[in-house]
Amino acid sequence: MQDKTLFRIMQDRFFKLVVMLLAFLSTLPLLWILFYIFKNGISVINWRFLVNLPKPVGEISGGISNAIVGTSILVLISCIVSIPVGIASGIYLSEHRKSRLSYFVRLSVEVLQGVPSIVIGIIAYLWIVKPVGSFSALAGGIALGIMMLPVIVRSTEETLKLIPYYLKEASLALGVPYYKTILKVILPTGLSGILTGVLLGIARIAGETAPLLFTAFGSPFMNVNILKPVNSLPLLIFNYAMSPYADWQKIAWGASVVLVVMVLFLNLIAKMVAKKWKTIS
Amino acid sequence: MKKDSLKSEIAFQKTIYFSGVVILLLLLGIFFTLLFSSLPSIKAFGLKFLTGREWDPVSGNFAALPFLAGTLLTSFLALVISIPFSLSIALLLGEYSKGGAISSFLTGMVELLAGIPSVIYGFWGLFILVPVIRFIELKLGLVPYGVGIFTASLILSVMIIPYSASLGKEVINLVPRELKEAAYSLGGTKFEVIKRVILPYARSGIFAGILLSLGRALGETMAVTMVIGNSHFLPTSIFSPSNTMASVIANEFTEAVDTLYLSSLIEIGLLLFLITTIVNIAGRYIINKVSVEVR
Numbered sequence: 001m002q003d004k005t006l007f008r009i010m011q012d013r014f015f016k017l018v019v020m021l022l023a024f025l026s027t028l029p030l031l032w033i034l035f036y037i038f039k040n041g042i043s044v045i046n047w048r049f050l051v052n053l054p055k056p057v058g059e060i061s062g063g064i065s066n067a068i069v070g071t072s073i074l075v076l077i078s079c080i081v082s083i084p085v086g087i088a089s090g091i092y093l094s095e096h097r098k099s100r101l102s103y104f105v106r107l108s109v110e111v112l113q114g115v116p117s118i119v120i121g122i123i124a125y126l127w128i129v130k131p132v133g134s135f136s137a138l139a140g141g142i143a144l145g146i147m148m149l150p151v152i153v154r155s156t157e158e159t160l161k162l163i164p165y166y167l168k169e170a171s172l173a174l175g176v177p178y179y180k181t182i183l184k185v186i187l188p189t190g191l192s193g194i195l196t197g198v199l200l201g202i203a204r205i206a207g208e209t210a211p212l213l214f215t216a217f218g219s220p221f222m223n224v225n226i227l228k229p230v231n232s233l234p235l236l237i238f239n240y241a242m243s244p245y246a247d248w249q250k251i252a253w254g255a256s257v258v259l260v261v262m263v264l265f266l267n268l269i270a271k272m273v274a275k276k277w278k279t280i281s
Numbered sequence: 282m283k284k285d286s287l288k289s290e291i292a293f294q295k296t297i298y299f300s301g302v303v304i305l306l307l308l309l310g311i312f313f314t315l316l317f318s319s320l321p322s323i324k325a326f327g328l329k330f331l332t333g334r335e336w337d338p339v340s341g342n343f344a345a346l347p348f349l350a351g352t353l354l355t356s357f358l359a360l361v362i363s364i365p366f367s368l369s370i371a372l373l374l375g376e377y378s379k380g381g382a383i384s385s386f387l388t389g390m391v392e393l394l395a396g397i398p399s400v401i402y403g404f405w406g407l408f409i410l411v412p413v414i415r416f417i418e419l420k421l422g423l424v425p426y427g428v429g430i431f432t433a434s435l436i437l438s439v440m441i442i443p444y445s446a447s448l449g450k451e452v453i454n455l456v457p458r459e460l461k462e463a464a465y466s467l468g469g470t471k472f473e474v475i476k477r478v479i480l481p482y483a484r485s486g487i488f489a490g491i492l493l494s495l496g497r498a499l500g501e502t503m504a505v506t507m508v509i510g511n512s513h514f515l516p517t518s519i520f521s522p523s524n525t526m527a528s529v530i531a532n533e534f535t536e537a538v539d540t541l542y543l544s545s546l547i548e549i550g551l552l553l554f555l556i557t558t559i560v561n562i563a564g565r566y567i568i569n570k571v572s573v574e575v576r
Contacts, residue, residue, distance in 0.1 A: 012470035022369035027390040088300035105301040108308040114561035116500025179293035207398025210502035
């Protein structure tokens with residue numbers, strides 16, 4: 001009897017040890033990746049790296065300014081495409097929780113969220129690149145917008161659902177029209193929740209490469225025309241990483257540092273906004 | 282005044298209604314665009330597209346079996362590798378240490394892991410993992426490709442850990458406290474409570490989490506493309522270079538000049554879309570059912 005208890009205690013301890021060990025082992029790749037990127041990339045980064053254009057192999061002091069500008073353009077286009085529709089359908093879903101349409105819209109949002117990014121790239125190619133006849137920032141931005149859309153819809157819906165119903169009732173009881181209640185009372189109350197969703201959405205798409213391969217395509221030049229191909233940070237990393245030249249690979253490490261810092265920073269801000277909102281409500 | 286407000290009211294209702302409709306149409310549009318654009322290839326190859334082994338742009342013969350096999354092998358291997366780790370994280374966060382320094386450290390790490398862009402995983406894999414695997418292959422007496430299914434699976438498993446761990450934690454948190462407390466009060470150790478109460482109760486939720494992670498893994502493109510080796514042949518072992526559906530599209534889409542080639546690639550995209558959609562809907566369905574039962 002006594003032996004059995006001892007065995008059970010040992011078994012329990014052993015299991016706990018294994019769980020702890022495995023859990024912490026899985027954080028190792030992250031530390032390894034971060035360490036390696038910073039080790040290789042941080043020495044490349046200086047002011048010239050951020051403001052110069054890429055140079056051909058052999059010439060030193062190439063930069064990534066066009067990729068930074070390109071990523072900003074792409075993010076801007078995708079925000080313009082996805083934020084209005086996303087917020088409006090989020091409102092629809094939270095206001096009509098049980099209608100037949102909202103069931104199908106909710107399902108579509110879930111499916112859209114799971115659609116592989118490369119498939120979205122094909123769609124943007126067929127819808128925009130092919131009819132227009134050229135790779136373009138517009139096509140890339142729309143592809144990224146489609147990827148961002150489900151994130152915004154869901155965060156808007158979840159946020160609005162959490163807003164106490166008496167706010168709405170109080171506003172309606174004062175004779176405020178329904179649409180004004182939503183736009184002036186409900187939306188501002190949930191603003192930081194929605195903002196969190198938008199930030200997380202941007203963080204998600206800023207690092208996306210696959211949908212841009214045959215939409216934004218990449219370019220060695222500075223370009224602000226949205227109907228022409230643009231470069232972006234992930235595209236630049238991909239192209240330079242796969243190149244056989246050590247110079248370019250070095251630039252890719254530097255660009256990786258910039259991208260990782262940017263994405264992690266966005267996540268951090270999103271988290272801070274979310275925390276603030278939670279303490280208020 | 283009143284009429285104006287009524288007008289705005291109707292406009293507002295219409296706007297939010299149509300935004301909802303737009304999302305529905307977007308999804309249908311994606312499906313039908315893929316379907317119509319792959320018609321030439323569907324007509325030319327029919328069901329042979331799924332069973333043939335030859336992908337030869339030069340002779341104009343296209344069949345997707347090598348890529349289907351490559352996708353399934355990498356994804357399942359990645360799942361098998363990641364399950365012990367993600368389950369451990371889920372148990373640690375959901376049961377062993379709720380709150381406290383350890384859990385906030387681990388949560389932060391997992392969130393960081395989820396935030397790193399896929400292309401950076403691929404970059405790291407290309408420069409760190411590939412040489413390591415090449416070394417192991419040399420020691421084992423295999424052809425030292427370095428790239429291949431196993432390398433891709435390793436990276437994929439790291440990438441899906443955050444996702445499956447957070448889903449796992451959610452379903453473990455759904456286990457009713459009374460059940461656990463009853464088991465503890467009978468003298469059960471933590472291990473026994475986990476084995477006999479928590480895991481059986483959370484079983485279907487965990488399964489759904491694994492399905493959703495599978496959906497993730499199937500469609501992952503960049504990291505896989507960079508380390509899988511881009512071979513057009515049916516994989517013979519888990520160390521052989523291969524191609525997944527996503528990686529073949531990423532590699533060849535811009536090179537595909539003639540209609541049949543392009544439409545074959547789009548048909549692969551259609552297949553990928555259908556598979557991930559089915560896997561995702563199944564996973565979501567189970568999760569929703571589990572959470573409704575608990576409430």
